[in-house]
Amino acid sequence: MMWSPLWLSLRVALFATLLGLATGLPIAYILARKDSPWVDTLGALTNLPLVLPPTVLGYYLLVAFGYNSPLGRFLDRLGIPLVFTWRGAVLAAWMVSMPLIIQSAGAAFAAVDRELEDVARTLGESEWGVFWRVTFPLARPGILAGTLMAFARALGDFGTTLMVAGNIPGRTQTMAIAIYDAVQMGDQQRANALVLVLTLTALAILLLLRRLTHHLPGGPT
Amino acid sequence: MMWSPLWLSLRVALFATLLGLATGLPIAYILARKDSPWVDTLGALTNLPLVLPPTVLGYYLLVAFGYNSPLGRFLDRLGIPLVFTWRGAVLAAWMVSMPLIIQSAGAAFAAVDRELEDVARTLGESEWGVFWRVTFPLARPGILAGTLMAFARALGDFGTTLMVAGNIPGRTQTMAIAIYDAVQMGDQQRANALVLVLTLTALAILLLLRRLTHHLPGGPT
């Protein structure tokens, strides 16, 4: 009753963070490198999921990806419905955490010395390779900070997830929802126990991630 | 009925962000500069407000600062009760948004060239001055990204605020809560209007902030 939500939470947060990186890094890169009013507006827009109350964001997602929407029906026909599944929880967590990756990574990309990228180009490295072998590792501290925040936020999301994924014990009940339940039921002991498990797990993972990347090439030495 | 929550939201978000900067920047600086397991743990701990579901965080804040706690009673006697006042909303928004400042600013501080700080020292600048005249402006893009995220998050916070400050129209009803209310009442039109106002305001402010700091010394040129 305690471990199933924990595993689900970790899985959801992991997928959401990976998805956030996959989508957020390209956006962050564009934000950092292109200087135009349009790009600035895009940058501000990416903050919007932070501004909307999670339940409201969840409601919009529900409408957009639900069974009444063409998109939702299409996904359903593909056999990967989103709402009321753990994938829905990933969608929700992804939406609320991606802005954190975009902003952090964007600032980090902007700070990378362009001359180093130039040198890599003269060494024959493709633009793709320049990104992965120079820009990315140099921006790593900022990206890491963003990733840690996104992971934490994804772990902790509750309002959006509940709206999109519902609360199906064993299927979509994440740790955050379980804690909420316990608190609302007045089961303070259980709530405290769950909070303890969640925070300790989160702490351990955050510390581990930080340690790991510290000792990678490119980490602070 | 629409403007009062908006102003309240802006005021709360502004105070929360300022408070977040005041408390988050020193922590970020320490995180970036001291290398020890303790500091690393502190760094991971600062992410915790992100991990906890907002309502649960709000519940803990309510218990800690409520009238049943010594702290709450003390604040009440001083004439500055927190819970169920707009100050409580600030407290809530501050808690959920500060981690974003800490992480972003921390990564930015870590990336500042120490040699420049050294040069400033030889030019007679005190440690305080070195921070404000060199470290801070050089870390500004990262700090700005964190501040924008924090402001957006503070604007959008709902779960924590609702718990700590209640939903008292004209007193603690922020925009996020008003939107939630409208959705609860099934008044979708009003909800959409409120969302539009909130997002447009947020967009305008985020863009303005970005533009302003762009043209400050130290901004990207």
Place this chain on the structure above:
Amino acid sequence: MIRVELHHTFPDFTLDVRFTTAADVTVLFGPSGVGKSLTVRAIAGLFTPHRGYIQVEEEVWLDTARTLHIPPQKRRVGYVPQHYGLFPHLTVGENVAFGLRHMAPGERQQRVQEMLTLMRLEGLADRRPGELSGGQQQRVALARALVTQPRLLLLDEALGALDPVLREELRETVRTIQHRYRIPLFLITHDVEEAALLGDYWIVFEEGRVVQTGEPGEIFRHPATPHIARAVGMRNIYTGVVRAHPAAGITEIQWGATVLQVERGDLPVGRDVIFGFRPEDVLFVREDRPLAHAHNILCVRVDEVRLVGTDCVILLRTCEGGERIHVRLFPTVCEDLRIRPGQRRRILIRRRAIHVFDTAGHPKGMG
């Protein structure tokens, strides 16, 4: 054969450069902020001018008229920027191996090792650039550029921060590699000696334009402007007026109270001229020997005798007019001649040692 034409306008700087070189080592020479680095970056493909044309052997790398722009990746140039541009997140070994990723690991390892040895960087392969001294950093940057066997090597002040012994060795190394693989080399340097030693062909910049090109010996002998003259060590530069033509191909210049003969026949009488001679082209006339001829002998007073490194530098003033003249001798010669401050001596400046500038007007930065 490399042909470069660049035109670009910044708000307060205009680059307008045009040159062709077929030399093994081409030196870009000139004051600070005149566009040398920009030119090199354009050749590397890292800076695209508003208008321009770059051709290397048969290949056209840039032709803005045809909107042709070969990306830097395809140009295969070795580029060492002014601050070396080492990757701070990679070790020395990884930095050097950066451009060899398509090579088999074993071969790559071997090539890197060879290059590290050649550059005297053995034992530093696992350090990060931040843990190296300035000179070590510079050698890593050189190694990284050379190891890929580029078609063209562009060094932006890449030999500056080295101690003389190492620099000399590295010069030899660069020359050797350059000869072995026949890689044309572009070198930006402020060190005249280095430019003279390494450069086969000089391109001299001033304020965004090329003001002189040629072999270094030619530029040393016939600098196009007083500024170039001073840069290549022609310290004695003055203004005078053409006085007469005592013989064919000989011109007399009135210089204050003195008259000097120069080997020129094309200067109209009355024309203001700027002329100069090198400090080592001044000869002291022995008082005990008869004079072979009477012209270009000047009476001077010795102001100061300084031992500057491997040279003896003597500051003189002409007896009439008090014009200052710099003389450079070997320390041993200096001692032999027993030159002491306060003495009155006679000097000879040979006719063919005096260079008359074709530029008119006031000599810039005149000594």
Place this chain on the structure above:
Amino acid sequence: MIRVELHHTFPDFTLDVRFTTAADVTVLFGPSGVGKSLTVRAIAGLFTPHRGYIQVEEEVWLDTARTLHIPPQKRRVGYVPQHYGLFPHLTVGENVAFGLRHMAPGERQQRVQEMLTLMRLEGLADRRPGELSGGQQQRVALARALVTQPRLLLLDEALGALDPVLREELRETVRTIQHRYRIPLFLITHDVEEAALLGDYWIVFEEGRVVQTGEPGEIFRHPATPHIARAVGMRNIYTGVVRAHPAAGITEIQWGATVLQVERGDLPVGRDVIFGFRPEDVLFVREDRPLAHAHNILCVRVDEVRLVGTDCVILLRTCEGGERIHVRLFPTVCEDLRIRPGQRRRILIRRRAIHVFDTAGHPKGMG
């Protein structure tokens, strides 16, 4: 009077430095990675060694024995690091004004303006460092350090990236300011000429230690090690064996098939010695004149004659043994002597021009 004692161990480098200087301009000289920058940073208070003592005039700035450490803010040194350390977020004017914040705005403005003019940076006050050329950046860094009228000026290769004319002017400027305000100056440079021209006192580093101190002339004449010798241009360095003492204060050294006399009296017969002489101390003997004496005359073959900038460099080999000898002459002398590759000539190396090193063992980096 400045006294410096530093001891610090890194995993693979040990700094162990001890010197005293009272000179106006002290030059730190030596190969790459030997601790020059570290020493300067320690003087600035930016690097605290494990053990150390630093005293400037009456003030003690560092005494690890008494855990005394005056912070850099209180030391009032002007520091220009190797890559200039300009504040990228400030304009040139703001960079220069950085250390003057406690001054009235009007006065500050004036001081900054004066300094910008002095450094030939007029018109650049509103640019950002990123928009400057390398040499312009360097002058801004110098201006920023000088404008605060520091007690001590520390320049870590601060005159490197300048063109010769500007560098010479800046040297003069530095010297002027240094004289006017009597600011002692520490200078790291790899340029021997610059070190000789500006430095009153040299501190020569090797591998983290001080291996020689003294006036530059002394170091040029009597370098302590073959490495220093090469750095100061003594290109001809060889090994030999002490053979005999033909007279008091004269020693004969067997050098391959040749015998050379040197002015030393303290070398035991049979001892292996390293000796050297400068390329400009080799004299060509005119075949048409009688010899004044018979010793130290060598038969040589001319290998190569090169015009290198302001010098004529001649490479010779001894007729017996084939040892390589570098000779440096002024181009005019070179022409007068009509030296051509392939000739067989005779040279004279004067006794007192030959320096015998006191170090034993194999000469490092021998030519």
Place this chain on the structure above:
Amino acid sequence: RATSPQEEPLHVAAATSLAPTMPDLLNAFEEETGHRAVPILSSSGKLAQQITNGAPYDIFMSADTQYVDHLIATGYAQPNDRTLYALGVLVLAVHAPDSPVRGLPDLLQPDVRRVAMANPHLAPYGRAAREALEHTGLWEPLQGKLVLAETVRQATQFVETGNADAGLIALSTAQDARVQVIPIPPSLYTPIRHEAVILRRTPSRAAARAFLTFLQSPRAQRIFQEHGFRIPPPTREEDGREP
């Protein structure tokens, strides 16, 4: 009976299931008594937690009796200050007009993939829905289809947006949603007793009393009925007071 306009309005903490009802109710209250009142909407559980931590509310309109019991037991309210004002009505709601669902047993049809209801641990309507399903023997078979929402309002949104094919929700929330309503016999679940209570800390006891009285007035009862509640018969109310 009129009070000065600058008097603090009554703060009425109300369960979210009352959200659509509150504007009408409070307007009527003001018309009748001259007292102004503002609603504070949240789930009953959250409101109770806030009250025990000092929330400055005057009245608590719960969707349940349990939280009221708790507040009285812990001294935040007095037993005489409570009143039963309405009974909640549980209905079956479907999204599509052409839905084959006519009653609870139809939920087992394979076309019905998801059934929304409020979390029985948190919401009174959730508890009622569970009881109704248990009584009809559908609780176990429906397990794989049930989606639990935080509040009954959210469950309604699930149906309204078509993400759930059917839902067991409150009539009060179903009324102004675009759903088809199918009644559920009230005998299938324990009555959902909406109780209100005056909070002891209130500085406006008189107005609060007036509000409680107003809740029993015909006009108030009409408003509740209009919004999908049932009016408790007076006798049943007495029964309910003594468990």
